[in-house]
Amino acid sequence: MMQPMFWTMPQILFSVFCFLAVLFAVFTVGSRSPVASAFSLVMVLFNVAAIFAIQEAHFAAAIQILVYAGAIMVLFLFVVMLLNIESVPLDFPRSSFRYVLAGLGSLSFFGVILFVVAEGQSSLETDGYTPEMIANSGGNIRLISQRMFSGYLFTFEIIAMLLLLAVVGAIVLAKRKVD
Amino acid sequence: MNFILKDPMLAQSLLLSGALFSIGLFGVFVRRNLIVILICIELMLTAVNISFVAFSRANSSLDGQLATFFIVTVAAAESAVGLGLLIAIFRNLKEVGTATLTGLKG
Structure with a gap:
C-alpha cells in the first residue's frame, strides 16, 4: 500500500493553521478582557475556515467566515460594547483546586479523543463523493x-x-x- | 494501523478538534464572566465542526458538511438567545459574573 506523502504544501499549511488555531484558542480562554477573547475567537474561526478550505469544504469555509466570524462575533462585540463590561470580580478564581479539577476534566476528554484516534474503527460506508466526482x-x-x-x-x-x-x-x- | 492513522490529515484534524474542545471546556469550567463562557461554548461548537468536515472528506461524503451548516445555524440561534439572557441578567443584577448568580442555590 502506498504511504501518503506527509510534507506536501497543503499538509504544511494545514499544520501551520492547526498550530495558530490552538494558539488563539488559548488566548481566547486566557485573556482578561472579553473584547480580546472575542477577537481571539475570530482569529480561531479564520484559521478553522482555512482548514476547511484545504480539505475542499468550500461551502463550510464560506459559512464559517460569513456567519460565524462575521455575524455571530459582531453580535458578541455589540453586547460587550452595550453593557460596557471590562472585567467581573472573581474571574480567574484564586483557588488552584478549581484549575486542577477543570484541567482534569478537559484533559480526560482529550484522552478520549486520543484513544479514538489510536484505536478507532471505520463504521461509515463511503458515499462516492470523491474530489474528482465533485469537480466533474x-x-x-x-x-x-x-x-x-x-x-x-x-x-x-x-x-x-x-x-x-x-x-x-x-x-x-x-x-x-x-x- | 487503523483507518484514522492512515490519513494524516484526518488524524491531525481530530487532534485539533479535541484540543479546541478541551480548551473551550476548560474555559467554561474556570472563567466566571458569562460573555467569556458563551465565547468558549462557540469555540467548542467550532471544534465539533472540524471533526465533521474531516470525517466528511475521509469518507468522501457530503453529509458532514451539511451537518456543519446546521450546527452553525443552531450556534447563531443559541448565541442570540444567550446574549438576550445576558442582557436581562445585567439589567437586573448590574453584573454578569456567575459568582453572583446564586438564586437557585437554596
Whole structure:
C-alpha cells in the first residue's frame, strides 16, 4: 500500500493553521478582557475556515467566515460594547483546586479523543463523493445545495423555524419591560 | 494501523478538534464572566465542526458538511438567545459574573 506523502504544501499549511488555531484558542480562554477573547475567537474561526478550505469544504469555509466570524462575533462585540463590561470580580478564581479539577476534566476528554484516534474503527460506508466526482459535477457548493434541498429539506425547514423562534425569544428577553 | 492513522490529515484534524474542545471546556469550567463562557461554548461548537468536515472528506461524503451548516445555524440561534439572557441578567443584577448568580442555590 502506498504511504501518503506527509510534507506536501497543503499538509504544511494545514499544520501551520492547526498550530495558530490552538494558539488563539488559548488566548481566547486566557485573556482578561472579553473584547480580546472575542477577537481571539475570530482569529480561531479564520484559521478553522482555512482548514476547511484545504480539505475542499468550500461551502463550510464560506459559512464559517460569513456567519460565524462575521455575524455571530459582531453580535458578541455589540453586547460587550452595550453593557460596557471590562472585567467581573472573581474571574480567574484564586483557588488552584478549581484549575486542577477543570484541567482534569478537559484533559480526560482529550484522552478520549486520543484513544479514538489510536484505536478507532471505520463504521461509515463511503458515499462516492470523491474530489474528482465533485469537480466533474459542478463543484462543492452545487452538490451541497442539491443534497440540502432534497434529502435534508425537512431539517432545513425546522432550522428556519428554530431561527425565527430564537429571534422572537431574544427580543422578548432583551426588551426593557414586558407589557 | 487503523483507518484514522492512515490519513494524516484526518488524524491531525481530530487532534485539533479535541484540543479546541478541551480548551473551550476548560474555559467554561474556570472563567466566571458569562460573555467569556458563551465565547468558549462557540469555540467548542467550532471544534465539533472540524471533526465533521474531516470525517466528511475521509469518507468522501457530503453529509458532514451539511451537518456543519446546521450546527452553525443552531450556534447563531443559541448565541442570540444567550446574549438576550445576558442582557436581562445585567439589567437586573448590574453584573454578569456567575459568582453572583446564586438564586437557585437554596
